[in-house]
Amino acid sequence: MPSINHESWSKRLSRELSAAWAIARKDMRIYYLKPNIIVSGILFPLFMFLAFAIGKNAPPGTLIPGLISITLLFSASSIEPVSIPIERRVKTFDRLLSAPISLYSLVSGESLSGFLYSLGIACLPLAIGIVVFSTPIVNAPVLVVAMILTAFCFATLGTLFAAYPTENVGEVMSMLNTVRLPLIFISGVFIPISTMPEIGQEIALISPLTYGNDMIEYAYTGRSLFSPLLDIVVQVVFILVFQITANYLYKKFNE
Amino acid sequence: MQAIEVSHLIKKFGSLTALNDINFSVDEGETFGFLGPNGAGKTTTIRILTGISRPTSGTATIFGHDIEHDTIAARQSMGIVSENSNVYDDLTAWQNMIFSAELYHVGRNEREKKTTELLKIFGLYERCNDKVHGFSKGMKRRLTLAMGLVNSPRLLFLDEPTSGLDVQSNLIIRDVVTDLVREGVTVFLTTHNIEEANIMCDRVAIINKGNIAAIDAPESLKKTIQSVQSIEVSFDRSSADQLDELRRLPMVNDAQKAGDKFKLYTEDPSEVIDAVMAYAHTHNLKVMSITTLGPSLEDVFIRLTGLQRKGGAVHAID
Ligand SMILES: Nc1ncnc2c1ncn2[C@@H]1O[C@H](COP(=O)(O)OP(=O)(O)OP(=O)(O)O)[C@@H](O)[C@H]1O
Ligand SMILES: [Mg+2]
Numbered sequence A: 001m002p003s004i005n006h007e008s009w010s011k012r013l014s015r016e017l018s019a020a021w022a023i024a025r026k027d028m029r030i031y032y033l034k035p036n037i038i039v040s041g042i043l044f045p046l047f048m049f050l051a052f053a054i055g056k057n058a059p060p061g062t063l064i065p066g067l068i069s070i071t072l073l074f075s076a077s078s079i080e081p082v083s084i085p086i087e088r089r090v091k092t093f094d095r096l097l098s099a100p101i102s103l104y105s106l107v108s109g110e111s112l113s114g115f116l117y118s119l120g121i122a123c124l125p126l127a128i129g130i131v132v133f134s135t136p137i138v139n140a141p142v143l144v145v146a147m148i149l150t151a152f153c154f155a156t157l158g159t160l161f162a163a164y165p166t167e168n169v170g171e172v173m174s175m176l177n178t179v180r181l182p183l184i185f186i187s188g189v190f191i192p193i194s195t196m197p198e199i200g201q202e203i204a205l206i207s208p209l210t211y212g213n214d215m216i217e218y219a220y221t222g223r224s225l226f227s228p229l230l231d232i233v234v235q236v237v238f239i240l241v242f243q244i245t246a247n248y249l250y251k252k253f254n255e
Numbered sequence B: 001m002q003a004i005e006v007s008h009l010i011k012k013f014g015s016l017t018a019l020n021d022i023n024f025s026v027d028e029g030e031t032f033g034f035l036g037p038n039g040a041g042k043t044t045t046i047r048i049l050t051g052i053s054r055p056t057s058g059t060a061t062i063f064g065h066d067i068e069h070d071t072i073a074a075r076q077s078m079g080i081v082s083e084n085s086n087v088y089d090d091l092t093a094w095q096n097m098i099f100s101a102e103l104y105h106v107g108r109n110e111r112e113k114k115t116t117e118l119l120k121i122f123g124l125y126e127r128c129n130d131k132v133h134g135f136s137k138g139m140k141r142r143l144t145l146a147m148g149l150v151n152s153p154r155l156l157f158l159d160e161p162t163s164g165l166d167v168q169s170n171l172i173i174r175d176v177v178t179d180l181v182r183e184g185v186t187v188f189l190t191t192h193n194i195e196e197a198n199i200m201c202d203r204v205a206i207i208n209k210g211n212i213a214a215i216d217a218p219e220s221l222k223k224t225i226q227s228v229q230s231i232e233v234s235f236d237r238s239s240a241d242q243l244d245e246l247r248r249l250p251m252v253n254d255a256q257k258a259g260d261k262f263k264l265y266t267e268d269p270s271e272v273i274d275a276v277m278a279y280a281h282t283h284n285l286k287v288m289s290i291t292t293l294g295p296s297l298e299d300v301f302i303r304l305t306g307l308q309r310k311g312g313a314v315h316a317i318d
Helices: A009-031 A035-055 A060-076 A080-089 A094-098 A103-131 A139-161 A169-184 A196-205 A208-221 A228-252 B044-051 B070-078 B093-103 B109-121 B139-151 B167-182 B194-198 B218-224 B242-247 B269-282 B295-307
Strands: B002-015 B016-027 B032-034 B055-061 B079-080 B155-161 B187-193 B205-210 B211-216 B227-237 B252-258 B261-267 B289-292
Touching: A009 A060, A009 A080, A035 A060, A035 A080, A035 B252, A060 A139, A060 A208, A060 B218, A080 A094, A080 A103, A080 A139, A080 A169, A080 B289, A094 B093, A103 A139, A103 A228, A103 B055, A103 B079, A139 A169, A139 A208, A139 A228, A169 A196, A196 B109, A196 B252, A208 A228, A208 B032, B002 B044, B002 B187, B016 B139, B016 B155, B016 B187, B016 B205, B016 B211, B016 B289, B044 B155, B055 B070, B070 B079, B093 B109, B093 B139, B109 B139, B139 B155, B139 B167, B155 B167, B155 B218, B167 B187, B167 B194, B167 B289, B194 B295, B205 B218, B205 B295, B211 B218, B211 B295, B218 B295, B227 B269, B242 B252, B242 B261, B242 B269, B269 B289
Parallel strands: B032 B187, B032 B205, B079 B155, B155 B187
Antiparallel strands: B002 B016, B002 B055, B205 B211, B227 B261, B227 B289, B252 B261
């Protein structure tokens, strides 16, 4: 029942969205060019990739889908694990925690900046594929959806790890790396899942990157393990689980 | 309606009890001070009242909205100035203000107008496009205050607004708060500066180790310990033993040296004046000035918190 005290849902939503957007823009202004974000979000995936690519005989153009996958993984999950511990240390995080917005908007606003950063960075390998190697794209719309979902999924994962109540960037980063480094090997980025031993194939199913990478493969080659629709559904589930868990943890750790 | 209503608030951090069943309420338009030493629980109280931290038990409402269950509504009417100047170093003063306004959903025209107005009031307008990185401590403090006011709050939380600032920054901040109070804004401030509490607050709560020892108007608090009065005296010469000798005079409960003056605490000022004059006579000293003083808020504070004066021969009660 509408009353003077209860604003309408649309008004509430617009207030929440604009606050989330403000938080994302603040992160973009402050953190996009921070050296440790550039290292862990851009240089790290690039060198990982080169290390693998050099050992392979495959034509470089065919490596583009994998490069896009790991770029999305690393860049999306690199902003919040840096920005949030720093903001805890300088106490600006209290501003966000005490603002008249829901925790969901705070968590999504934070994730949004990682998401946009990641999409921007992933355009680099995409462009290299098109311009340098003329790598054909079979299904562009699937590629776009895949990139969006993968970026959002790992941005949310970054925000989730940053919930750990520390003022030390290194602590969050090392926890995050124990999860995201193995993801490269079990998600079919360099080693196709079909060639992995059975146990490996089962483990691959629990990696969110498996589904994003599968969709990206599909977009480039038309071949994939799962249907793109299933990939989409699974990734949406991962995003929801990460978001809800992040929300829970921010609340819980907020003594 | 009460601006703040706090009932049986308890906050524990592990085995440490930071707030031990505190109760108080603040009327709309009132300036309410929390006065207490380091670690008393002042910041913990503000963090609970602003919904950053959750109480272990008890409730707090802001203009009738429960801070735990109706958090967003409770926060909409508040401005928060935290004890650290938590500004974004990598943003300009202008961007900091606009970001704050956006978090509180202040409309575009309004936020630019308000930002300009506040930056001018706080003497930061000329530097509005500079990154905060290079600002002095006082400038950052003023910017923090300006950011807390950008949503035109009805209730302002100030956690040690002036601590460690120079006179100029101090004066600007006090003037602004005075103007806000005149406009009807409710102010909740914490301080360990007794004089600040005395001048700025309608009522003061004295808090120590998580317990509120007293809540009253500064003058009423002073009246409660009318028995503690003092004599301030200065002589033409001073020597090392004077303080001890004065302390041993009859009816003197305690003596303190403050600059070139001695402050002697007593329940019977006239008796002590006589004793001081006699003391001056026997030691061949000339009394330069002598004054009787009522109890200061500091005296109340020391009495109620059980703190000791430095070198104090007399201990505050309990
Ligand atoms: N997050 C926390 N974890 C554990 N203990 C805490 C935490 N926050 C505060 N405390 C403890 O609670 C007590 C009250 O702290 P609080 O910060 O409220 O004091 P304060 O009155 O604001 O002091 P100051 O004048 O130094 O700012 C202190 O003993 C402090 O160590
Ligand atoms: Mg404090």
